[in-house]
Amino acid sequence: MASKFFVIERQPRWAIALRQTIGEGEPRVHELRVAEAVGDELLGAPQSILLWAADSENALPLAARIVRLGRTFPHAPQMVAAERTVAHYEPLWREAGAIHVVTSPRKLEQVVRIVNRHLARVTEPARSLEAAVWAGLPWPPDEIPYF
Numbered sequence: 001m002a003s004k005f006f007v008i009e010r011q012p013r014w015a016i017a018l019r020q021t022i023g024e025g026e027p028r029v030h031e032l033r034v035a036e037a038v039g040d041e042l043l044g045a046p047q048s049i050l051l052w053a054a055d056s057e058n059a060l061p062l063a064a065r066i067v068r069l070g071r072t073f074p075h076a077p078q079m080v081a082a083e084r085t086v087a088h089y090e091p092l093w094r095e096a097g098a099i100h101v102v103t104s105p106r107k108l109e110q111v112v113r114i115v116n117r118h119l120a121r122v123t124e125p126a127r128s129l130e131a132a133v134w135a136g137l138p139w140p141p142d143e144i145p146y147f
Contacts, residue, residue, distance in 0.1 A: 003122050004045050005115045007081075008032045009053030014081040017105035018051075018112070027115045035065060039072070047075045047122040049115050052098075054082040059089045063096040070097040077118055079111060 005027040007015045015031045022029070032038060035058075042048060050069075054062050059082070066078050079100040080093045090101045102111055 002045060003119055004028070004030045004041070004048040005051070005119065006030050006032055006038065006041060006048055007051045007053070008035055008038060009081075014051065014053050014105070014108075018108055021105075021108040021112055027112070027119055038069065042069070042073045042076055046073050049118045050076060050078045051111065051115075052078060052080050054080050054086050054089065054093070056083070056086055059086040060092075063089070063092045066093060066096040066098055075122070077114075079114065081108075081111070 007018065007029055009015065009031070010033060012031060015029050018029050030041075032041065035052075038050065052062055052066070062080065066080075069076065069078065077099045078097060079102070080090075080098045082089065082093075082101060082103050084103050087101075087103045090103075093101055100111065100114055102108060
């Protein structure tokens with residue numbers, strides 16, 4: 001299954017801001033309202049990228065969640081979108097494995113660049129071994145040279 005961009009938050013504040021930043025382009029934002037659903041989603045798309053919303057209620061437990069998911073799904077990078085009131089937890093989230101922390105909806109362009117770069121790197125159509133070999137040859141399959 002193709003990799004996705006998940007935003008995990010109880011209220012859609014960051015998802016709305018991301019959609020305004022992205023406009024009609026990519027990536028598509030997939031919203032999850034409960035953190036417990038993330039594991040199931042990653043089973044189907046283990047190289048997805050996550051953006052966790054952090055507030056005063058979940059700031060500290062979020063670090064433990066980032067560590068656990070990072071161990072279970074090491075190819076799924078995680079970022080944090082934090083309210084300014086909990087921005088002082090940034091070193092903890094980074095130590096836990098977050099690759100980026102943002103504290104303002106005005107700075108979401110960098111998040112979008114990170115997501116697009118990750119999805120471009122991991123999203124490649126699956127091909128059979130035969131198709132991969134043909135794709136690596138210097139001539140198209142219908143022009144096979146015979147010696």
